[in-house]
Amino acid sequence: MVSVLGLAACGGDGGGQTAQTPAAEGGGKQQVEVFSWWTGPGEADGLQAMKKIFEEKNPNYTFFDAAVAGGSGDKAKALLQSKLQASTPPDTFQGHAGAELQGYIKAGNLEDLTPLYDELKLKDVFPEQLVEQISVDGKIYSVPVNIHRSNVLWFNPAVLKEAGVAGAPKTIEEFVAALEKVKAKGKIPLSIGSEWTVTHLLESVLLGTLGADAYNALFKPGADWNSPQVTTALQSFAKIMEYAGDPQDDWQPAAKQVADGEAAFNIMGDWAYGYFHNPPEGGLGKTSKTDFDWAPSPGTEGTYLWLSDSFTLPKGAKNREGATAWLKVAASKEGQDAFNPKKGSIPARKDADQSLYTDYLADALKDWSSNKLAGSIQHGVAVNQPWLAAINEAVGLFIGTKDVKALQQALADAATANAQ
Ligand code: GAL
Numbered sequence: 270m271v272s273v274l275g276l277a278a279c280g281g282d283g284g285g286q287t288a289q290t291p292a293a294e295g296g297g298k299q300q301v302e303v304f305s306w307w308t309g310p311g312e313a314d315g316l317q318a319m320k321k322i323f324e325e326k327n328p329n330y331t332f333f334d335a336a337v338a339g340g341s342g343d344k345a346k347a348l349l350q351s352k353l354q355a356s357t358p359p360d361t362f363q364g365h366a367g368a369e370l371q372g373y374i375k376a377g378n379l380e381d382l383t384p385l386y387d388e389l390k391l392k393d394v395f396p397e398q399l400v401e402q403i404s405v406d407g408k409i410y411s412v413p414v415n416i417h418r419s420n421v422l423w424f425n426p427a428v429l430k431e432a433g434v435a436g437a438p439k440t441i442e443e444f445v446a447a448l449e450k451v452k453a454k455g456k457i458p459l460s461i462g463s464e465w466t467v468t469h470l471l472e473s474v475l476l477g478t479l480g481a482d483a484y485n486a487l488f489k490p491g492a493d494w495n496s497p498q499v500t501t502a503l504q505s506f507a508k509i510m511e512y513a514g515d516p517q518d519d520w521q522p523a524a525k526q527v528a529d530g531e532a533a534f535n536i537m538g539d540w541a542y543g544y545f546h547n548p549p550e551g552g553l554g555k556t557s558k559t560d561f562d563w564a565p566s567p568g569t570e571g572t573y574l575w576l577s578d579s580f581t582l583p584k585g586a587k588n589r590e591g592a593t594a595w596l597k598v599a600a601s602k603e604g605q606d607a608f609n610p611k612k613g614s615i616p617a618r619k620d621a622d623q624s625l626y627t628d629y630l631a632d633a634l635k636d637w638s639s640n641k642l643a644g645s646i647q648h649g650v651a652v653n654q655p656w657l658a659a660i661n662e663a664v665g666l667f668i669g670t671k672d673v674k675a676l677q678q679a680l681a682d683a684a685t686a687n688a689q
């Protein structure tokens with residue numbers, strides 16, 4: 270039995286295997302089941318760094334990696350839902366700050382972590398507006414481990430040069446012109462991955478067309494998704510999609526097309542930085558500014574389209590104490606400074622060691638402290654899970670039909686049905 274559990278724990282391969290009990294291993298160690306979707310290249314490196322600290326600090330516990338493969342967690346979240354419904358939660362799970370987490374709180378899935386915040390004085394170290402996103406009625410329900418940026422345009426400088434594109438396009442119009450130039454050279458203008466990466470692209474195009482204030486207003490009750498401004502944004506989105514390459518299996522192979530010089534552009538969150546930059550065991554070991562470069566996605570300079578991964582304590586966790594030990598590491602300066610440079614994110618804590626955040630991450634830290642904020646759609650900030658499912662369905666249909674009018678109507682219907 271011990272070896273079976275041991276094998277499963279090393280898997281983390283998306284099989285959705287989970288521990289049955291907080292089983293004691295030979296040495297009397299109890300396992301802590303940590304549920305995430307960080308299995309793939311680039312994604313897993315940060316988790317491993319935090320796991321190492323957790324096991325050093327907690328010799329009585331072993332880390333059970335219950336990660337389920339699939340970028341953006343679409344498969345993981347579906348499995349999690351069934352586990353929560355069956356009252357067999359993991360000991361802790363990854364959830365996005367914002368509307369997604371509010372959904373778990375309102376469903377009564379999570380324990381209040383305010384006592385942990387008081388014990389560790391966490392209110393002093395996390396930004397106030399972030400704590401609001403993980404609170405209901407003054408109670409705080411998760412530990413944010415990072416801040417990611419969604420609106421990043423990754424590009425291959427040599428491919429741009431070859432196509433006669435002077436630099437990163439700053440507006441949607443410049444972007445379309447650049448895509449056309451790359452197409453004329455026979456390279457893939459814009460790489461894309463599985464369907465969720467297209468919704469990811471859509472949020473950047475909405476923000477780049479509408480600006481931060483009008484974008485943020487889309488998520489308020491009664492917002493007008495049928496406005497001419499949204500029509501313009503969706504027409505631009507349709508135009509940009511004409512330049513997309515063949516859909517890749519997930520975000521990594523799409524990002525890799527840029528790093529390998531097969532494609533010019535990819536709009537993806539800054540987890541792509543970890544993947545490009547980390548050494549070959551987990552990443553691609555590419556050279557920044559030569560093999561890949563970055564800029565805010567067209568039209569979005571000055572706005573941080575943000576999201577935050579956070580860990581929770583589900584009600585009914587089998588190993589509550591072990592989960593709390595994990596949350597303490599996730600909340601700590603040491604844990605965040607080990608995790609984030611590998612993950613391609615900046616720490617949620619305000620007191621991190623800034624010298625560790627160089628290259629792309631130095632830009633991210635600077636922009637996070639000075640930019641306007643807008644919440645990601647695909648990654649749980651702006652819309653709850655039913656709303657996101659409706660948006661994903663509309664985008665999925667659009668990929669086949671290319672019907673802008675139908676897309677706009679479906680997005681408007683999704684907002685009417687789900688905005689609270
Ligand atoms: C996001 C998540 C990131 C990253 C990305 C790609 O939803 O917040 O940490 O994992 O998906 O899988």
